[in-house]
Amino acid sequence: MRRFYLCLGYASLALGVIGIVLPVLPTMPFVLLAAWCFARSNPALADRLYSHPRFGAVLRAWRDERAIPLRAKLTALTMLALSYGLILWLADSRLVPVLLAAIMGSVAVYIATRPRPRGRDAAAA
Structure with missing residues (x-):
């Protein structure tokens, strides 16, 4: 294993x-x-x-507190919104945007509702 x-x-x-x-x-x-x-x-x-200098703070925040730093949340939510906009622009089907809205919306709600980390790692990430 x-x-x-x-x-x-x-x-x-x-x-x-x-x-x-x-x-x-x-x-x-x-x-x-x-x-x-x-x-x-x-x-x-x-x-x-x-x-790791780039990923370490975010990884420790998740491992220790199940928290997502504000900057990471904003980046993730922005990328989800941009991706969905691209899907709306490119999709020929009406079903694909509806299905992806449910999936991506659920992911966005999950990310948005995670707490922000406390302590030093919060400022570093």
Whole structure:
């Protein structure tokens, strides 16, 4: 099982890195999954992610408090709105925007209702 989590962690991290440059692929969900997998397979790799200068504060806030920093919330909600606008513009079907509105709306509500982190990591993220 350890090897499975290690492989899944590397695959998730690769998708997260691709998501940095590819606008349609989210970064943080894959980095969160990678940290979770590495915590079960190779704690040293998980520690490297948690101490990363860019992602560490957000990962620690999620791990410790299940919280999302305000900047990350605003970025995620803005990208959801822009993506949905693009869907409305490009979709030929009437069903696709309705289905995606339900899915993306649910994700937006979930993100918006998560608390903001307390402490030092809140300002860093």
